[in-house]
Amino acid sequence: MNTNQMKITKIALGELANVRSGLILSRKESNNYDDSQCRYSLLNLKSFREDTTIDMEALDTFCTQELLESKYLTQKGDIIVRLSSPYTAVLITDQTAGLVISSGFAVIKVENTDRLLPEYLYWLLNSRFVKNDLFRHNSRNMIGAIRPLYYNDLVILLPSMAIQKEIGTLHLLSRRETFLLHSLAEQKANYNTMLLENQYNELNKEYTK
Numbered sequence: 001m002n003t004n005q006m007k008i009t010k011i012a013l014g015e016l017a018n019v020r021s022g023l024i025l026s027r028k029e030s031n032n033y034d035d036s037q038c039r040y041s042l043l044n045l046k047s048f049r050e051d052t053t054i055d056m057e058a059l060d061t062f063c064t065q066e067l068l069e070s071k072y073l074t075q076k077g078d079i080i081v082r083l084s085s086p087y088t089a090v091l092i093t094d095q096t097a098g099l100v101i102s103s104g105f106a107v108i109k110v111e112n113t114d115r116l117l118p119e120y121l122y123w124l125l126n127s128r129f130v131k132n133d134l135f136r137h138n139s140r141n142m143i144g145a146i147r148p149l150y151y152n153d154l155v156i157l158l159p160s161m162a163i164q165k166e167i168g169t170l171h172l173l174s175r176r177e178t179f180l181l182h183s184l185a186e187q188k189a190n191y192n193t194m195l196l197e198n199q200y201n202e203l204n205k206e207y208t209k
Contacts, residue, residue: 008159014152016116018109021083021148022101023072030063038064040073042100043080048088051178052126054096062100071107074099077118079108081125081151085144087134089125091118106148116158119168124156 013019025042042062047055074080078092083106090096101107108125110118124130133154138146159167 008157010155011158012152013108013121013154013156016110016112016158017121018107018111019148019152020071020107022103022105022107023068024103025062025100028064028066028068028072030065038067040064040068040100041098043074043102043105045082045084045104048082048090050086050088051175052088052090052122053175053179054090054099056096059099068100072101073097074101074107075109077110079110079118079122079125081106081108083146083148085135085138087125087131087146089122091122106151108151115161117161117164117168119172120164121156123167123171125151130154 022043040062041056042060043054044058044060047058047060049055074092074097076092076094076097079089080092080101081087081089083104089108108121110116110121134146134150137150138144158164
């Protein structure tokens with residue numbers, strides 16, 4: 001690995017990304033569900049899985065009388081962070097774009113992608129390095145909520161773009177592999193359950209003859 005690839009700096013995240021909180025829902029929510037002109041899918045705490053993905057089946061419905069500004073909706077490349085423990089960060093893809101972001105989350109939009117890759121930041125925010133700092137920072141807060149300002153001031157290690165790409169790609173591949181393994185294990189467990197239940201049913205038929 002050459003010297004340029006090994007060059008590492010430290011920088012506050014707010015210098016490379018815009019960090020803000022989500023929408024205060026009461027300001028836009030419709031009081032009349034039936035007459036609402038616009039309906040959106042809304043992120044909530046239960047839709048944030050521990051594996052740092054979004055459970056699309058757990059989303060709520062949010063109704064408003066007006067079209068929401070794009071800044072209140074998830075966009076590809078955004079990182080949405082849960083502001084309460086366990087502070088899960090999710091990278092938005094084409095499949096998870098267009099969801100309403102409430103004030104229980106922070107939106108991190110990388111503005112300088114020539115210096116910081118969202119995929120690298122996604123890994124870093126879910127790493128034990130940042131999580132340990134979060135819990136130390138918030139140890140005296142009984143509620144456990146963090147302010148978006150924390151992420152704005154967060155000092156991160158900034159390696160070369162080549163290393164960032166390597167880390168980000170490996171992380172995404174690892175997550176994909178884990179998902180496939182879990183899916184395969186679940187299918188195998190269901191198959192084995194079916195075999196055992198069929199066998200028991202056959203035994204029960206023999207007994208009742």
